[in-house]
Amino acid sequence: MVSIFTLVLGLGCAVIASAHPPNYHSSPDRLTSRANAGEQIFLGRFISTPTPDELLIQQGAVLVSSADGRGVINAVAWNVSSPAAAITALGAANGTTVVTSNDQGFFFPGFIDGHIHAPQYPNLGLFAGTLLDWLQAYTFPMESSLGNASSPMYANSTTTPDPFARAQAVYAHVIDKTLSYGTTSAAYYATVDVPATNLLASLALQKGQRAYIGRTCMDNQEYNPEYYRDESPEDALNKTLATIKHIQDIDPSGELVAPIITPRFAPAVTNQSMTMLAELANNMSLRIQAHADENVGEVKLVAEMYPESSSYVGVYDDHGLLTNRTILAHGVHMTDAEIALVAARGAGVAHCPASNSALGSGICHVRKLIDAGVTVGLGTDAAGGYSASVLETARQAFLVSRLLSFQEGQNASLSVPVTEVLYLGTMGGAKLTGMEGRLGGFAPGMLWDVQEIQLGNWETEPVDIFGWENWHDRVHKWVWNGDDRNVNRVWVGGRLVHQK
Amino acid sequence: MVSIFTLVLGLGCAVIASAHPPNYHSSPDRLTSRANAGEQIFLGRFISTPTPDELLIQQGAVLVSSADGRGVINAVAWNVSSPAAAITALGAANGTTVVTSNDQGFFFPGFIDGHIHAPQYPNLGLFAGTLLDWLQAYTFPMESSLGNASSPMYANSTTTPDPFARAQAVYAHVIDKTLSYGTTSAAYYATVDVPATNLLASLALQKGQRAYIGRTCMDNQEYNPEYYRDESPEDALNKTLATIKHIQDIDPSGELVAPIITPRFAPAVTNQSMTMLAELANNMSLRIQAHADENVGEVKLVAEMYPESSSYVGVYDDHGLLTNRTILAHGVHMTDAEIALVAARGAGVAHCPASNSALGSGICHVRKLIDAGVTVGLGTDAAGGYSASVLETARQAFLVSRLLSFQEGQNASLSVPVTEVLYLGTMGGAKLTGMEGRLGGFAPGMLWDVQEIQLGNWETEPVDIFGWENWHDRVHKWVWNGDDRNVNRVWVGGRLVHQK
Structure with missing residues (x-):
């Protein structure tokens, strides 16, 4: 029915770029020497x-x-x-x-996924209650199973658990699958485990996906389950340093894979680890990612745990983690004051509508964030989001914005239409990941x-x-x-x- | 990774059922004569x-x-x-x-699609504003193009329009595609056009999809565009009768394809046509489908057009169209009184969450409907819904119920979980289409x-x-x-x- 005028000349084009790009420090907008072999x-x-x-x-x-x-x-x-x-x-x-x-x-x-949990990938589509229940029922068991043979995931296992083999299977598949969805860049959460986190970085480099790789810091002994946590703030710092070293060893340029400081979310960390991680990020000019204001129960918990801070976002700010290199995931329940603070610090928000709907977290007011000057990109938040596809996330961004525009007096200006959700998934993601002008x-x-x-x-x-x-x-x-x-x-x- | 124990014995099994099933009147639960050739x-x-x-x-x-x-x-x-x-x-x-x-x-x-517009299929994913604007901008031009060479769709056409050929291409594809999604039954809206509507019925029978086929009645000369409407209540009735005759001729049993009386929605019809169609449905024991309470602007319009009725659903009830054979699509804005009326009459609601979100219509309160005793099934509402897949619709039913449960004080009982959305797409659809106990x-x-x-x-x-x-x-x-x-x-x- 469609006239087909096919010009397929270069289908077999060579893979030219090295899997290990050289250290590169010059300007990114070089426009000369056009007739190179490459x-x-x-x-x-x-x-x-x-x-x-x-x-x-x-x-x-x-x-x-x-x-x-x-x-x-x-x-x-x-x-x-x-x-x-x-x-x-x-x-x-x-x-x-x-x-x-x-x-x-x-x-x-290429799509840019501003927030994705690689180790949760096998849990896509498995839900129980809202955020805090789901973390305990599904997420922590699965994440721990990629590094800990004593994970509850293996409780009924009839064979000897091999967490690293599982990490290999899961991480290889996450990267293959997200590449097949057109995701060329991703800001990954890994787990607390160093070898598995390093593996994720090596696989991203090998398979050629641009990626930030974050070992999740979880040193709060009260909140985190015994089977899945760092032993102390020092342990968290040392393990984080070990993954940074590996990642910078395999890609010294940081062009393709780079470490990202990842205090999981305020309840999972301590004042000490947050302070140390912020110093580390500052000293090494590393990017930072964390969750913020996803769920009302979580917001309440954070207020109880950090009474000295003015807000959830304030907790990060008080510890030096809210910077112009910071990605906050969700932001569903940010107050106007928090939005102003995020904007003032130049931090960004990864909008995760599929997850926010599936977990019953609520609808993020994207237009308000954008109008306040906050950088917004999209995040699949697999497996809070049920799909690791940014295109699916873009659809959901449209849908929830339409519901929001209805709920707020049929205010059409709150809609995020097709062109804009595509922008968020590409140009927005580029800004969010510090690649403005280089991607999108x-x-x-x-x-x-x-x-x-x-x-x-x-x-x-x-x-x-x-x-x-x-x-x-x-x-x-x-x-x-x-x-x-x-x-x-x-x-x-x-x-x-x-x-x- | 998964052990594969394959037993594919009957892949080449014969197509046994005739495309034209015989007139059948005996009991559906016959349990004897097991050793038939068929x-x-x-x-x-x-x-x-x-x-x-x-x-x-x-x-x-x-x-x-x-x-x-x-x-x-x-x-x-x-x-x-x-x-x-x-x-x-x-x-x-x-x-x-x-x-x-x-x-x-x-x-x-098999999935049962309780509400789908076959002629809108080519518009999947094309939106403009909310319901009433979108109908004028996208829907009426597309629908009319399947029967009327003067449709605005052909305004810039460089070739001679062939509406029937277009109907053939669109309708054949809708049936093929929905079958490929596992939709074994569908309640179709067609268009005002008799030959195209008859074609849809013939194609469903030929391809073997169980289908209700409704010629849309649109005799309101004020509301409907000049290029797409019935000429009078009598014209609407006669054209409806012509499609009923065709459908009952090709499938006298009504087992596979059957006519369904389809006053499009209250704004598109007249008091006269509604009364005549209700009598027809009653005399011939035909099912009825219409839209109700989809969009607040539509609800307001209906209140203005029918000041003598107590509500939108009341309009149908006042004309004898609200029966235990009636499917109402959407029901987003039904008042408690309307819900009680729908329940009292034994009518059902086709829940169309993908459409309701995409068009910014709002969230249908499914739990309230079910608790009131209203039969609920799922409807893709293609192309208000962007997909003709009931599975996609089921996902959206879950997602919007989660948002609703959050909005109404984190009331988990408002969630419609996976098992229940599957139930709505199968057993619910069976009840909705009068096939309870025979499908699902x-x-x-x-x-x-x-x-x-x-x-x-x-x-x-x-x-x-x-x-x-x-x-x-x-x-x-x-x-x-x-x-x-x-x-x-x-x-x-x-x-x-x-x-x-």
């Missing part, structure tokens, strides 16, 4: 959201240099449509690999972290394109019914990391 | 929800007789596991076809309207089964991340109507 041209339709309300649809070609292992867009040429024209317009060497998206596909910036679009200087979306064959893909739709409508249809079947190829830093 | 045994794991809070997981075999074209369960034998044992236990003839689900799969009752489970006398769900291969399926999960957890995982890739085979009335 160059690729991407030709076809490019769709992106440069602003929250602009769905930009362009036809043309992009020159990506992977010579230094980073895979950066060096030049763009819009309105060219043939490989020869693209090579000429981009000043590339003859014979440069041309990777072409066919007429039914488009290049789209197709401008020169940006990294080639891109997914190729394929639409138009309803025998093999979930989106029903009848043939009469314009590209605006096709993108909307993709957002509502697309899944990994529409993700044809995925690149990170110019390296092909997934192919359907 | 018999099949289904062997494997059977999962169902006999009550809202029971997830029943059984292993065994079921004998289905299709000799009379209906495909009814004649006998069951739980706890048998081999074809030979099944044949013996069921008293079947040697050589009876045995259709086996392998160890990673299970038989599950595996009891003798029930029709074999069943989907075979396949779990366990994460290379080809979306659900991640690691191998350690029990079947309770596997079903939950399926509900949260399953899609048509998990639907291996689908039968309606014993006839194989879809195979992946």
Whole structure:
């Protein structure tokens, strides 16, 4: 039904970027030396959201240099449509690999998952009560099983538990699966376990996903279960340092994988560990991630545990953890004062609507956060979220915003429409993860972290394109019914990391 | 990772039921003459929800007789596991076809979609504002394009419009796609157009989907657009009669396809047409479907248009349309008085959470409806709902109930958990469509309207089964991340109507 004008020239394009990129310190917007051996041209339709309300649809070609292992867009040429024209317009060497998206596909910036728990992945779709009950019933047992043979998960096991083997199976699958969803960057929570956390970093590097890897700090002896916690603030610090060392050893540039300081959430940590972690983050210029204001029971608990702080967010601020390098997950119940504080510190919020609905946490008031100047990205929060797909999260962001706009007097301005949820999942995520200007679009200087979306064959893909739709409508249809079947190829830093 | 104990004996089982079942008038619970040529045994794991809070997981075999074209369960034998044992236990003839689900799969009752607009299918994922705006911007143009060459959809067309060809393409695809989602029964809205509506019925019969087919009555000359309406109440009645005649001609039994009286919604019809349609439904014992209390603007409009009625639901009741054969879609804004009236009349509600969220209509208070004794099923409401999958609708039913339970003081009893959303999509739908006791489970006398769900291969399926999960957890995982890739085979009335 749809006319098929297929130009598949570079399907077998070489994997050029090294799995271990070199230490790189120069400016990210280098625009010279175009004719390197490590160059690729991407030709076809490019769709992106440069602003929250602009769905930009362009036809043309992009020159990506992977010579230094980073895979950066060096030049763009819009309105060219043939490989020869693209090579000429981009000043590339003859014979440069041309990777072409066919007429039914488009290049789209890779999704950025601002909040995902890798070790919870096997629990996707398993719920019990609200946050605090669910953590004890499902989450802590599963997370601990990736590092501790005495985890309750193994209570009825008939074979000898092998936590590291389980970590390997789970973490390899999380990365494979999220890449297949088009997630090119993720801010991962791991567990308290050092070897498993290091493994997650090594696997991300090997498989080529851009990732922040955080060992969860859980040194509160009262709150955390005996089978799953750090022994003391010093133990938490030392284990955190061990993972930082590993991650910086395997990727000294920090370009692909980097450590992130991860005090799990205020109830799980202590004043001492928070203070030490904040100093560490500050001294080493590391990013920080934590949960905040997810659930009313949790907010109440934090108020009881930290009576000296003005609010939940205030607890982090009082310990030096609220910085312009900090990602706070959820933010459902932030007060206006907390929102103002988050904005003043330049911290960001990972909006996790699928999780917030599934766990009955409530609806995060995204528009209020954005209007207050808070950076907002999306987080799948797997497995509080039932899916590790950012596209599914984007859909849920739309849906809950519609419910909120209804509830608040049919105030349409509270809706977060399709273009804006895509923006949050790409450009918003880039800001949230400190990659503003380097991820989320197709401008020169940006990294080639891109997914190729394929639409138009309803025998093999979930989106029903009848043939009469314009590209605006096709993108909307993709957002509502697309899944990994529409993700044809995925690149990170110019390296092909997934192919359907 | 998962041990695979595969027993695929009957994959090539014959399609036995006729596409045109004979007129059938005898009792549905006939349990004799088991050794007919038209018999099949289904062997494997059977999962169902006999009550809202029971997830029943059984292993065994079921004998289905299709000799009379209906495909009814004649006998069951739980706890048998081999074809030979099944044949013996069921008293079947040697050589009876045995259709086996392998160890990673299970038989599950087919989904029942209590509310779906077939002609809106191409608009899945296209939204503009709330209900009343969206109807004008997207819905009426698309619906009219299946019957009217002057539809605004064709305004910029460069070729000669062919509405009937479009209807054929759209309707064939809707049925194929919903069957692939495991939807074995659907209550369809068609359009005002007689030939296209008749076509929908013929296609459902041919493809073997159990369906109510409703020509939408839209005779209000003020409300409906000039390009898409009936000319008068008499015109509406005559066109409705024409589709009833066609549908009863092609399926005199009404077993597979049957007409349903469809006054679109109160604003679109007149007092005269409602009265005539109610008489018609009453005289011919036909079912009725309409929208009610979807959107606050719509509720206000109805109050203005029908000042003599006590409420929106009251309008239908005043015209004789609120009966124990009536399906009301949405019911988001029903007052307690309306709920009591619906319950008193024995009418049901098709809960359409995906649509209610996407269009910002609000959250339907399902628990209140159920507690008041109202029958509740699920409706995809494609394309107000962005997906024609009942499984997706079930997920959204869970999610909005969790938000509601949070909003109403963290009242956990308002949650509609996984087992109950599955119940609503099967047993609830059976009650809603007048098929209680005949659809939704595996009891003798029930029709074999069943989907075979396949779990366990994460290379080809979306659900991640690691191998350690029990079947309770596997079903939950399926509900949260399953899609048509998990639907291996689908039968309606014993006839194989879809195979992946």
